[in-house]
Amino acid sequence: MATVLFDEATRHYPKTPTPAVDKVTLEIPDGEFLVLVGPSGCGKSTTLRMLAGLEPIDGGRILIDGHDQAGVRPRDRDIAMVFQSYALYPNMSAFENMAFALRNAKVAKPEVEQRVREAAKILELEDLLTKKPGQMSGGQRQRVAMGRAIVRQPKVFCMDEPLSNLDAKLRVSTRSQIAQLQRRLGVTTVYVTHDQVEAMTMGHRVAVLKDGRLQQVDTPANLYDRPVNTFVASFIGSPAITMTRSAVREGEVTVHGLPVALDRATLSTASGDVVVGFRPEAWEVVGAGRPGIDVRVELVESLGSEAFVHGEPERVVDDATVALGSERITFKVIGKTDLDVGDTVRVAPIAQHAHVFDAESGARLS
């Protein structure tokens, strides 16, 4: 049981131009499951390794239970880590792998036995205890790696993409197992992933990292509903949000040629152009007679109960509209759809669902 505090923690690898982790400030209350997400190379692993004591800290502090961890060795931090590669000891059986830390800590033999058996039971590893990692499947190794962490009953769990090497089906079941296990044990957990779904479903809160800087820490719902900047808006949510840059004229923005009236108070805080984003569910299909954007369908992802339609807006000659990145619009259709690739459909955004950002800074306006 422990609280973790990153206080402007910085890691600057030698001979690199920018810090890998740049003044990250983050408070993790006792028992929280915090998910750390971000694109590849954004410093997730480094952040985790700094907490575990495997990486030195070049600036700021990291506190566990209010104690500065500067100079505390990894073995003295009482943190258990699940590595992306599992890092099991290949010469030891599953039992020995799990018991290794306890034996090092001079835990009495019967207690070692009992704690390992208990962990094995939770993780359904009982039949594997005598096997060596080389004789196990990926999913079994993953569970042994988890077991090795939980037998220690540490203050903090650190998990670095523990599911990334499992196949899709196993990942789904293990995902909920890990989340449940964490709720049950109540151990403060920092979980690194770059998987959208893991981020949105597993944690109490999600921290989004980009280029070593913390963008936003919030509950999954808030992250989705109120992203603080364009990066978080486009990173969180799958399929991604559709964003367009537009000038502001009399309380209106132009989205692919279509004037959309937005909240004047919000728009008045804009210094220049804005970026307007609509999530897939913030579009509706409208009849040909109503104002909207004609979209030529390029891809239909049908999930049965709903479908995501990706399409390119038909060219509009309007200086005020510049699409961001790919000029695609993605919208959601409830139920079955008879839209097909090559069809043209008219859609319109729902104004009150708009996310509005400053075009220069990318920050949310509201």
Next chain:
Amino acid sequence: MSAIARLSRTNGRAGMPSAESGIQGRGPVGKAFGYAAMVLVLLIIAVPLFWIVVTSFKRQENIYVRPAEYLPIPFHPENYSEVTSRIPFSAYFRNSVIITFFTASIKIVLGVLSAYALSLLRFPGRNLLFVVILAALMVPNQITVISNFALVAQLGWRNTFQGIIIPLCGTAFGTFLMRNQFLSLPHEIIEAARMDGAGPLKLLWRVVMPLSWPTLVAFSLITVVNEWNEYLWPFLMSDDARTAPLQVGLTFLQNNDGVTNWGPVMAGTVLTILPVLLLFLVLQRQMIKGLTSGAVKS
């Protein structure tokens, strides 16, 4: 020679294809060259060996004849009993075992421990120290032999085991080889062990060494063979059966009478080769076994 060939194959996990797969992967011309090279190497090693064995069974008058006789007819195994009667063979053998055992053990322990410190323990000036050790031990034996001799003689260590053993114990090869091995281990395993509270010695003994077994066996074997075959230094240090090893003893066999009878000398040579050969056969399977499988996801 073959020990080194084998060694490079054990380390070949990093990408060097083994001899067989390399040959199979090429076109017919490449294959032909590959096999030709293999045959050539085989001949260079095998012909002298064959000649040693054959000669060891020949009578003296059948050794220097033209045309050369390729088979020992008449068969003359008495050369072997002559070796043991003309020199105190068992004493030399014992000395060889003692010298090889202690020198190789010390070298292996030093090699492993220094490599461990230079690869997995963090301290300032680590890389500089590594370079210094390498440089110091890269100086050829022949250059230091005179000053070593003077020093050891001054200590009164001539014809003693410590006089032979201690100056032979420096090892750069082992440090270098084992350091590379340790550095090639998945560092996450080592970090995991550190987080699991393993101290430096436990880390070495329970995690690092089991993962490095094939390389350690190869290193040990090469060291044992080298120490067994060590000639110059023991020859300078000892001149009688109290401390001289087999390699030196064989020279006494050679010089005992005016015209060397090569039959017994070759018989002695065969007897000297045998223990190392046996060791090789026993250990070679250990070297090939890959022990890292299952440690990390590939």
